[in-house]
Amino acid sequence: MNWLYHLGRYYILIRRTFKKPEKGRVFWQQLVREMDSLGIGSLGIVSIISIFMGAVICIQSAFGFESPWIPLYAVGLSTRDIIILEFSPTVVCLILAGKVGSNIAGEIGTMRVTEQIDALEIMGINSSCYLILPKITAAIILFPFLIIISMFLGLLGGYVVGVAAKAVTSYEYIYGITWDFRPFNVFYAIFKTYIFSFIITSVSAYHGYFTQGGALEVGRSSTKAVVYSSILILLFNVIITQILLS
Amino acid sequence: MIEVKNLNKTFGNNPVIKNISHNFEQGKVNLIIGQSGSGKTVLSKLMVGLIKPDSGEVYFDGREFIGLHFEARKEIRQQIGMLFQGAALFDSLTVEENIMFPLEMFTQMSKSENWTG
Numbered sequence: 001m002n003w004l005y006h007l008g009r010y011y012i013l014i015r016r017t018f019k020k021p022e023k024g025r026v027f028w029q030q031l032v033r034e035m036d037s038l039g040i041g042s043l044g045i046v047s048i049i050s051i052f053m054g055a056v057i058c059i060q061s062a063f064g065f066e067s068p069w070i071p072l073y074a075v076g077l078s079t080r081d082i083i084i085l086e087f088s089p090t091v092v093c094l095i096l097a098g099k100v101g102s103n104i105a106g107e108i109g110t111m112r113v114t115e116q117i118d119a120l121e122i123m124g125i126n127s128s129c130y131l132i133l134p135k136i137t138a139a140i141i142l143f144p145f146l147i148i149i150s151m152f153l154g155l156l157g158g159y160v161v162g163v164a165a166k167a168v169t170s171y172e173y174i175y176g177i178t179w180d181f182r183p184f185n186v187f188y189a190i191f192k193t194y195i196f197s198f199i200i201t202s203v204s205a206y207h208g209y210f211t212q213g214g215a216l217e218v219g220r221s222s223t224k225a226v227v228y229s230s231i232l233i234l235l236f237n238v239i240i241t242q243i244l245l246s
Numbered sequence: 247m248i249e250v251k252n253l254n255k256t257f258g259n260n261p262v263i264k265n266i267s268h269n270f271e272q273g274k275v276n277l278i279i280g281q282s283g284s285g286k287t288v289l290s291k292l293m294v295g296l297i298k299p300d301s302g303e304v305y306f307d308g309r310e311f312i313g314l315h316f317e318a319r320k321e322i323r324q325q326i327g328m329l330f331q332g333a334a335l336f337d338s339l340t341v342e343e344n345i346m347f348p349l350e351m352f353t354q355m356s357k358s359e360n361w362t363g
Contacts, residue, residue: 016316022351115334118296122328123348124320 010206017128017136017202030134038100038135038201039142043149045099046092050083050150053091054157057082062167075168076158076176081185083154089189090237092150093196096143097229101204104135105225108208109218117209132205136198143197144190151189188244195240196233203229247272253292253302255285262288263299287331294326295319324352 021027061078108131111117120127155177162168168176204225211221248270255263262285270276280286291297293304295311304311306322314322335344349355 026350111336114332114337115330116336118291119328119330119334119336121296122294122323122326123351124323125351126316126320 006206009210010202013128013132013206013209014202016126017132017205019126019129021129021133022125026130027134030130031137034134034138035142038103038138039146042096042099042146045095046146046150047153049092049095050088050153051157053087054079054083054154054159055161057087057154058158058162058173059165059167062162062165072168072172073176073179075162076173077179078176079158079162079173080155080177080181083158084151084185084189088147088150088154089192089196090233092147093143093193093200093233094230096146097196097200097204097233098226100139101200101225101229102222104201104204105208105211105222106218108132108205109211109221112209112211113214113218128205128209132202132209135205136201139197139201140194143200144193147189147193151186188240191244192237192240195236199232199236200229203232247305247307248293249303249305249308250289250293251303251305253289253304254300255288255292255297256300263292266302290328294323294328 058075058079061075061082065072065074065078108117111131117127117131120130159170159173162173163170207221207225207228208218211217250266250268250270253263253266254261266289278286278289288297292299292302295304295314299312302312306325309322311319311322336347339347343350
């Protein structure tokens with residue numbers, strides 16, 4: 001029943017987090033800082049991974065579709081669907097769970113063991129609202145944009161490498177990525193990203209916030225944050241997909 | 247006046263605070279002395295509500311503190327000053343920002359007013 005204890009404590013933390021911030025001006029300053037740190041700071045890794053993964057997906061699709069019965073535009077079509085439905089929202093969020101999740105758990109965990117959180121509480125500040133709310137808000141605002149950029153760069157990577165490697169022609173690829181395009185798929189990906197953003201930031205913050213001990217435990221909290229965020233992302237991926245696409 | 251009544255706290259199987267009662271009167275300097283690990287910090291944290299006791303009560307000017315809601319607790323906490331063992335400065339802030347932090351949070355003054363005021 002250990003998981004029930006954690007679930008209850010997580011719920012109490014989240015309830016305390018979603019309170020009116022002590023001061024709007026301070027909250028906005030924190031929010032902008034977090035948007036820069038969590039969102040803009042992740043743009044580089046998201047871009048690099050998306051370009052290369054898009055390229056690999058395109059080449060692998062071309063390799064798999066070497067049949068006269070399958071039209072060449074299917075390479076673009078499958079690259080588009082893999083990137084929009086699964087790679088950008090799920091795989092990129094798993095990568096963000098590693099980067100952003102460990103960062104959040106490490107930062108809040110260090111503040112806990114060095115009594116900075118206690119100092120906030122003593123001053124009468126709702127420490128969870130002050131520390132966690134800007135992170136959750138920043139991730140929910142910026143991660144969907146990161147995912148849209150990832151989709152675009154993934155498709156671009158597939159185009160550049162697919163055409164350069166002569167796996168597909170420019171015309172066939174563009175025809176493939178526009179053929180039977182369903183805007184709902186983008187909505188589905190963005191919806192998943194909102195849920196995953198919340199999971200990454202809240203679960204990581206939870207592990208950081210309840211760190212006990214010293215530097216060793218901060219490291220353990222960071223690891224736990226990444227592991228549990230990733231597991232929950234995979235679990236909710238199945239649930240959301242079942243609900244929205246079945 | 248701060249009144250502590252029958253305060254108990256156990257960590258695992260280790261009872262750290264055992265049935266402590268005391269009145270900390272206004273205007274007097276009170277000193278808590280003890281060996282390392284004897285529970286001085288735990289007692290201080292129990293008194294200001296940073297740690298929840300297993301049993302016992304703490305009163306600030308006759309108001310029971312432990313069972314108070316966060317907002318009511320906040321009102322009392324704003325009258326408390328506590329210096330932590332490890333300083334507990336916010337390492338993401340500069341020295342100036344650390345000093346001005348309570349002013350920034352609890353007053354409507356701008357940054358420049360805080361500094362010159």
